[in-house]
Amino acid sequence: MHEMGIVLHLAETLNETAKEQRLTRIGSVTLQVGEVSGIMTDYFIDCWNYFKPRHPVLADSELRLETIPAVTWCDGCGRTYETVKYGRECPYCKSGETWLLSGNECIIKEIEAESEDGEEGESSFETEDLN
Template structure:
């Protein structure tokens, strides 16, 4: 389960930011999670709940997940389309010359502190 590693990575980063800004407690973290990021939201939530109890900075901190839709770009017709619905083949022109524009990332969007 790589969600635990993702959780530790996020918390490690936030601990550095909190120290730089003299923050003693984080109440809520909003994370943008790409639709095809391979991170499973429910697993990430479970890992966060477990890990937050082990780190005073995050004690009872809420994790909010916002899904970023996966969007693919077609190089041939220059249109975008929903990746999950259509996959790699462009629904407009049938081309396979496509690439993912967004939807594979996870970003810390917002942090609420005391």
């Protein structure tokens, strides 16, 4: 529904990362997208292709998408079930007191990049979850 906004944020985050870590080229970006995050992958790829040439560091980078399955937790019976198959109502006890455990994510899992100094050092950030 708002793929353009997400791609805009993605490009910003990648540009900042490139600056911080002195990366000259990002070869690939692996994005984990939740099954019920509302992101339409076709549109998302279109938006990515539109923004990519506008950021030199991303110019020839490949977008890889991974899907995170949606899982719901039921407060009523303490079980989990597939969100997409059953929706908000628990298939075991019919309770409506259910919460999404996973499936709403949009996380940059990893990038492949070349750095200015050509160092092979591995670095990582704390995982932040603002969903």
